[in-house]
Amino acid sequence: MIALAGCQTSQVYNQGYIVDEQALAQVPVGSSRDQVLLALGSPSTTATFDNEVFYYISQKRVRPVAFMKPRLVEQRILAVYFGPDNTVRQIANYGLQDGKVFDFISRTTPTGGRDTSFLGSILSDEGPGTGNILDSMGRSSGLNSGR
Secondary structure, eight states, rough: OOHHHHTTTOOEEEEEEOOOHHHHTTTTTOBHHHHHHHHHOSSSSEEEEHHHHHHHHEEEESSSSSSSSEEEEEEEEEEEETTTSSSSSEEEEEEEEEEEETTTTTTTOOOSSHHHHHHHHSTTSSSTTOOHHHHHHHHOOOOOOOO
């Protein structure tokens, strides 16, 4: 039993953008696009719905024992929305709560729309399709990568 107990070391892998609260504090509503890029770095991806949105995507995986495949346990999307004047209009930190897209900053569930559909597809069990969303975007340069 002692030998088996030694094998029970779980490993945690963080991939993508890890939110730094101090960096996030440097981009309040009204900040410029350049200020966002300087404080948070390049986004994982961008989208244009009404105005541009920067998405910073992260995933947390856990491997219970060394020989098992890591299991996805959490995905988060930090979304920075820009207004028509190219300044920050809103910041949201999306994840899943009770199977629904949830903003952990405003503590609300967003209403429908293209943005919500996009977020839902990324935050589903494995993202769009069956692969790792960060790998398919070409942004997964390694584990525990920050900006």
